[in-house]
Amino acid sequence: MSALDFIYxxxxxxxxxxxxxxxxxxxxxxxxxxxxxxGLYAVTFLAGxxxxxxxxxxxxxxxxxxxxxxxxxxAGAVEAAPEQRRVAAARFGNKLFVPALLIPLVTVxxxxxxxxxxxxxxxxxxxxxxxxxxxxIAVLVALAVGLWMLRQPFAVPLTExxxxxxxxxxxxxxxxxxxxxxxxxxLAGVGKIVAAQAGWFIPVENDFTVVLAYCAGMALFTLIMxxxxxxxxxxxxxxxLPLIVLKHHGDPAVMGAIGMLAGYCGTLMTPxxxxxxxxxxxxxxxxxxxxxxxxxIPTGLALLVVNTLLMYFLVFRH
Amino acid sequence: MxxxxxxxxxxxxxxxxxxxxxxxxxxxxxxxxxxxxxxxxIVTEFGRAFTQxxxxxxxWLTLPVIGMLEKNGLKExxxxxIAKVQGAxxxxxxxxxxxxxxxTASLGLTSLGGHxxxxxxxxxxxxxAAAEARYGELPADTRNLIxxxxxxxxxxxxxxxxxxxIAMGSVLLIKAFLDxxxxxxxxxxxxxxxxxxxxxxxxxxxxxxxxxxxxLKAALEKRA
Numbered sequence: 032m033s034a035l036d037f038i039y040x041x042x043x044x045x046x047x048x049x050x051x052x053x054x055x056x057x058x059x060x061x062x063x064x065x066x067x068x069x070g071l072y073a074v075t076f077l078a079g080x081x082x083x084x085x086x087x088x089x090x091x092x093x094x095x096x097x098x099x100x101x102x103x104x105x106a107g108a109v110e111a112a113p114e115q116r117r118v119a120a121a122r123f124g125n126k127l128f129v130p131a132l133l134i135p136l137v138t139v140x141x142x143x144x145x146x147x148x149x150x151x152x153x154x155x156x157x158x159x160x161x162x163x164x165x166x167x168i169a170v171l172v173a174l175a176v177g178l179w180m181l182r183q184p185f186a187v188p189l190t191e192x193x194x195x196x197x198x199x200x201x202x203x204x205x206x207x208x209x210x211x212x213x214x215x216x217x218l219a220g221v222g223k224i225v226a227a228q229a230g231w232f233i234p235v236e237n238d239f240t241v242v243l244a245y246c247a248g249m250a251l252f253t254l255i256m257x258x259x260x261x262x263x264x265x266x267x268x269x270x271x272l273p274l275i276v277l278k279h280h281g282d283p284a285v286m287g288a289i290g291m292l293a294g295y296c297g298t299l300m301t302p303x304x305x306x307x308x309x310x311x312x313x314x315x316x317x318x319x320x321x322x323x324x325x326x327x328i329p330t331g332l333a334l335l336v337v338n339t340l341l342m343y344f345l346v347f348r349h
Numbered sequence: 350m351x352x353x354x355x356x357x358x359x360x361x362x363x364x365x366x367x368x369x370x371x372x373x374x375x376x377x378x379x380x381x382x383x384x385x386x387x388x389x390x391i392v393t394e395f396g397r398a399f400t401q402x403x404x405x406x407x408x409w410l411t412l413p414v415i416g417m418l419e420k421n422g423l424k425e426x427x428x429x430x431i432a433k434v435q436g437a438x439x440x441x442x443x444x445x446x447x448x449x450x451x452x453t454a455s456l457g458l459t460s461l462g463g464h465x466x467x468x469x470x471x472x473x474x475x476x477x478a479a480a481e482a483r484y485g486e487l488p489a490d491t492r493n494l495i496x497x498x499x500x501x502x503x504x505x506x507x508x509x510x511x512x513x514x515i516a517m518g519s520v521l522l523i524k525a526f527l528d529x530x531x532x533x534x535x536x537x538x539x540x541x542x543x544x545x546x547x548x549x550x551x552x553x554x555x556x557x558x559x560x561x562x563x564x565l566k567a568a569l570e571k572r573a
Contacts, residue, residue, distance in 0.1 A: 299505070
């Protein structure tokens with residue numbers, strides 16, 4: 032059992048609460064479906080570390096079917112009335128910012144502390160988990176401070192998280208499912224196949240077309256894979272190293288740094304980067320799922336042009 | 350070529366606006382079959398990757414706190430604070446946030462932001478309030494446009510700030526990959542070359558936010 036498992040339990044309890052409140056929502060015609068969806072998700076967090084992967088796979092696919100066939104319907108929970116919120120805002124004033132700002136601040140402080148903490152020669156928390164565990168601690172701290180400052184009943188955070196989870200809906204699981212898809216792509220060697228196809232149509236003698244192909248390739252491949260980290264090794268092995276560095280004697284540091292950033296331009300423009308693009312649209316309750324992407328496309332395209340030019344002028348500079 | 354069927358399923362599914370969960374699951378299963386795996390192995394791999402990537406859901410852990418604060422008027426308070434700032438506009442509020450987000454990300458403090466923790470409870474309400482203070486009640490599509498810009502600003506800020514930090518995962522990934530191929534570089538040598546793009550990102554996105562202010566003014570002043 033790791034520290035991270037404890038955080039996953041908290042998350043599991045939160046999803047279980049969302050399932051429970053949906054189940055009790057007798058006015059909602061889809062309450063059993065909604066309760067099952069959040070209930071299954073809760074199981075993958077409460078028991079996920081011990082469940083056989085095959086069972087978890089079945090649970091995840093069942094969730095997609097619940098959401099996919101005829102949808103989960105409308106959320107049942109309603110927001111507090113605007114008048115009530117204004118009264119509370121006037122009463123609590125700037126105190127309201129304290130718990131909200133505690134989350135990022137404690138996360139940062141906690142990450143730094145956890146990374147340094149060593150007990151009996153072992154790090155207390157694995158380095159890669161430090162931020163995640165720190166976020167969990169930060170939420171608990173903010174919750175305790177918030178409950179105390181605002182004199183709220185203990186049920187409020189759970190009923191309110193259910194309201195927000197319902198507002199986000201099934202999209203909440205999308206980033207995790209896309210990560211699964213990425214793992215499947217990696218197993219099937221999708222990246223290698225694409226890179227093998229990409230090589231043969233680039234005019235390799237011209238140093239500008241090579242840079243253009245690499246930067247555009249990074250963006251395009253990220254668009255398809257939803258993740259610049261997946262695109263980087265493939266494109267760099269296929270185009271960057273053999274053509275920019277070996278053939279035209281470019282600087283590998285410039286190529287790597289700006290190449291990755293060209294990939295990020297792709298991230299701004301793809302629904303497959305769901306945690307950055309689709310989840311916020313759901314969180315902000317935008318009617319258009321692609322609302323955030325549409326706003327990001329001009330910045331993404333302009334920066335892709337800039338990155339290509341920057342690389343061309345900097346990579347061959349000596 | 351056959352494993353590319355998963356890519357085709359994803360592109361087609363998203364283009365046709367089918368349920369995204371179903372599209373992604375179908376694409377994952379199709380990729381597995383095309384790679385010659387048997388059904389049990391595919392579902393097992395599916396579950397293994399699903400469990401391994403649970404950390405992606407940790408963002409939701411902030412919702413109990415955010416929800417409780419919203420119930421008690423957090424958004425309304427954020428709006429009241431911004432309404433009192435002379436000269437605040439949607440574009441300026443977001444430009445300040447863009448600057449802070451890029452700067453903190455470049456120091457490795459990427460968790461000082463994010464859509465659930467900062468954008469929904471604070472940044473988006475402030476950006477909306479700045480427009481409301483000038484032009485009164487906003488039409489729904491304007492409100493949604495401002496919210497979308499708030500989320501976009503967070504993304505642009507973190508993407509084009511974080512690679513300046515030498516211990517960032519992406520910088521270490523670049524270093525590890527180049528190491529494997531015989532190019533030994535320090536993280537600093539790589540991170541330095543992210544600075545020109547970071548400056549360009551601030552200028553380009555800042556200009557777009559300035560333009561957003563002009564658009565809001567043209568659309569909303571005429572109405573009033």
